[in-house]
Each structure stands twice: as structure tokens, then as C-alpha cells.
Amino acid sequence: MKCRVCREPAIIDVRRHNANFCTEHFLRLCRDQTAKSIKQFNMLDPQDRVLVAVSGGKDSLAVWDILLLLGYEADGFYVGLGIGEYSDTSAGYAQRFADARNLTLHRDDLLRDHGFDVPNGSRAAKRAPCSACGLSKRHLFDEAARRGKYDAIVTGHNLDDEAAVLMGNVLHWQSDYLGRQLPALPARAGFPKKVKPLVRLTERDTAAYCLLRGIDYLVDECPLSAGNKHLSYKAALNDIERDSPGAKHDFYFRFLDQALPRFAKEAPDEDPPVSPCISCGAPSSNEMCAFCYLTKRATSAVSIELGPKRGARKVTQ
Amino acid sequence: MKVILRNPSREVEMAGPVQVSVLLERLGLNREAHLVIEDNALVPGDKMLGKDATVEVRSVISGGSNAQ
Numbered sequence: 001m002k003c004r005v006c007r008e009p010a011i012i013d014v015r016r017h018n019a020n021f022c023t024e025h026f027l028r029l030c031r032d033q034t035a036k037s038i039k040q041f042n043m044l045d046p047q048d049r050v051l052v053a054v055s056g057g058k059d060s061l062a063v064w065d066i067l068l069l070l071g072y073e074a075d076g077f078y079v080g081l082g083i084g085e086y087s088d089t090s091a092g093y094a095q096r097f098a099d100a101r102n103l104t105l106h107r108d109d110l111l112r113d114h115g116f117d118v119p120n121g122s123r124a125a126k127r128a129p130c131s132a133c134g135l136s137k138r139h140l141f142d143e144a145a146r147r148g149k150y151d152a153i154v155t156g157h158n159l160d161d162e163a164a165v166l167m168g169n170v171l172h173w174q175s176d177y178l179g180r181q182l183p184a185l186p187a188r189a190g191f192p193k194k195v196k197p198l199v200r201l202t203e204r205d206t207a208a209y210c211l212l213r214g215i216d217y218l219v220d221e222c223p224l225s226a227g228n229k230h231l232s233y234k235a236a237l238n239d240i241e242r243d244s245p246g247a248k249h250d251f252y253f254r255f256l257d258q259a260l261p262r263f264a265k266e267a268p269d270e271d272p273p274v275s276p277c278i279s280c281g282a283p284s285s286n287e288m289c290a291f292c293y294l295t296k297r298a299t300s301a302v303s304i305e306l307g308p309k310r311g312a313r314k315v316t317q
Numbered sequence: 318m319k320v321i322l323r324n325p326s327r328e329v330e331m332a333g334p335v336q337v338s339v340l341l342e343r344l345g346l347n348r349e350a351h352l353v354i355e356d357n358a359l360v361p362g363d364k365m366l367g368k369d370a371t372v373e374v375r376s377v378i379s380g381g382s383n384a385q
Contacts, residue, residue: 001361011359015349020361057379160378207352207377211359221324221379231380238349238378 059156082117190283
């Protein structure tokens with residue numbers, strides 16, 4: 001295998017580009033594709049201060065690294081989710097990345113700062129763990145961006161993530177979601193701008209990028225994600241991609257070009273009115289925002305300890 | 318050759334020498350969702366791995382709340 005650019009020995013094939021690359025030119029490809037997304041979707045201005053949502057995984061660390069190389073002022077924000085050893089380990093990866101580069105990493109912790117963790121919060125609120133996790137992170141990212149006066153929140157969502165979400169929305173014809181599935185969501189009514197600069201890179205690309213850049217990331221999968229339907233969508237899409245290279249890219253980007261505008265026409269012209277949450281003051285379409293409602297349910301739940309006999313339960317506070 | 322797999326962590330012995338792409342096929346793994354790493358370096362699909370090689374086959378798929 002030879003690098004398409006320099007004809008030196010290649011270290012990776014990128015079949016959707018029908019090309020192989022050496023280390024130098026693969027890293028350049030990742031940077032160029034990210035810069036292309038930022039420009040194409042008007043994600044960021046050069047002077048923007050951005051807050052990167054960091055998990056300690058490959059995607060968030062890769063996008064943080066690339067944004068810095070592209071010259072952006074980028075700080076990180078990490079949320080401890082209380083998922084046992086997994087959360088402790090992921091925090092370590094995020095912090096080591098920041099420390100090694102003298103970067104600012106803001107940290108929040110669900111249990112310490114809000115009184116619940118994802119496993120107990122999801123049980124108390126009768127939500128799937130991924131749902132409680134996502135809701136919490138979105139709220140806390142928004143809050144951190146407002147507090148720090150950042151111009152945008154950056155997430156590490158990649159082509160696989162977006163294609164899997166699209167597949168889920170198409171399978172269930174979620175027309176309202178389809179009309180809004182853009183890689184850049186403008187700021188609105190108290191919510192900061194949110195952008196996904198890695199939408200032209202796959203998970204394989206971001207993992208390879210981290211390996212080649214010497215970025216140590218958390219490889220282990222979240223123990224609560226087993227059975228998550230997006231994982232099965234990703235597997236299905238990768239089966240298609242294996243036999244039809246470029247299918248994922250075409251599925252997502254042709255949707256953006258050709259189908260999204262049709263769904264967007266059906267979407268309401270105006271966002272629902274929001275007012276400050278009675279508990280935290282964050283903009284909310286309800287009296288109390290979804291995060292505070294989750295917090296209220298999670299922290300007021302009575303924990304139940306199983307007794308020695310089945311059915312004989314001891315209630316503890 | 319020794320193959321180290323993650324999620325869950327395990328090791329399997331495979332017959333070598335074998336080309337990287339063939340190794341993935343034998344393991345029933347999709348090349349779009351995995352990287353093969355030897356001595357902390359990425360190895361391309363056409364590389365021949367020796368019978369005494371030790372490689373990590375790393376899944377690159379992650380999922381969950383989709384909020385990063």
C-alpha cells in the first residue's frame with residue numbers, strides 16, 4: 001500500500017476516499033476534513049472561544065486536539081457521571097490530556113454537585129441510562145458554556161454517530177428530528193451554539209488519529225451502553241460500508257443536501273417559548289427544566305436495600 | 318500468534334503468518350470497525366503478520382447517550 005499523496009508506504013486505508021495514507025498525510029486529511037466541515041456548515045469563526053465536551057474517549061480528545069492545531073481557543077468540560085470505575089478512568093484520560101498540553105479542563109460531577117449518579121438517577125426517573133446521561137450532559141454543557149461565556153459547544157460526534165442517528169430517525173420516520181439533524185445548531189433563546197466538526201471522519205479515523213498522535217484515550221466501552229440501539233445501527237451501517245465503501249458518507253451528506261430541507265420546511269418556524277426554570281434558571285419550555293426534574297426525582301427517591309429473603313425489603317433513607 | 322481483543326478483554330491464539338485483512342476475516346470482525354495494532358503502531362490491511370506476532374485488535378465503535 002502506498003500513500004496517495006507521497007507514494008511512501010501507507011499505514012491506513014480510507015476506502016470511502018479510495019485511498020491509502022502515510023502517517024503525515026492521514027493526520028493532514030483529518031485536519032483538512034475537520035476544517036472543511038467547519039467552513040461548509042459555518043460552525044465557528046476564527047476568533048470564537050469554544051468549549052469542548054470531553055469524555056476521555058477518542059472522539060472528544062481528537063476534536064480538541066484538531067481544534068487547537070487549527071488555531072482555536074478551546075477549553076474542555078468533563079462531567080463525572082458516577083458510573084463506577086469507568087467514570088474514574090475516563091476522568092483520568094481527560095485530565096492527563098489537558099495537563100500534558102497545559103489546557104483548561106472544567107469539571108463537574110453529578111454525584112458531588114447534584115446529588116445523584118447516572119445508574120441511580122436513571123432508575124429513579126425510570127429512564128434508560130443513556131437517556132439520563134445524555135440529558136444531564138446536555139444541560140451541564142449548556143450551563144457551563146453560558147457561565148464561561150463561550151461562543152460554542154463542540155462535541156466529538158463523527159460520521160458514524162450522525163449516520164446512526166439518521167438511520168434511527170428514518171426507520172421510525174421522526175420527521176421533526178429529521179428536519180433538525182444538522183451538524184451545526186445556531187444559538188437560540190439562551191442555548192449556546194452547538195457544532196460537530198468531526199462529521200466527515202469515521203470512528204476508525206478518530207481512533208487511528210489518536211493512536212498516531214500519541215493521544216491516550218479510554219478504549220473500554222461504557223458498561224451501561226450494552227443494548228443501546230445506536231450500536232446496532234452502527235454495526236448495520238458498517239456491514240453495508242464494508243461492501244459499499246462510501247455508503248455511510250453518502251447516506252448522511254446526501255440527506256443533508258437533498259432531504260433535510262424538505263423535512264425542515266415542515267418543522268415549526270419558531271422554537272417553543274422558553275422561560276427560566278424555577279429551580280436553576282436555565283431556559284426551559286416547562287416550568288421546571290428536564291434536568292432539574294430528573295435531579296428532583298433522583299434525589300428524592302427512597303433507596304431500597306434488598307433484605308435476606310426475597311420480597312422482604314428493608315426501606316432505608 | 319497472539320491476538321489481544323477488548324470489550325471484553327481476552328486473548329486468542331491464531332495461526333500465522335497471516336495478512337491483517339485475513340486475520341480480521343477469520344475473527345469475523347468488520348475492518349470498518351477495527352484497527353490492528355502491533356508494537357503500539359497501526360498496521361495496514363496488507364501487512365503480513367508473523368507466526369510469533371502479538372497484535373491488538375481494537376474495536377473503534379462507541380455508543381451511548383450520543384451527547385459526548
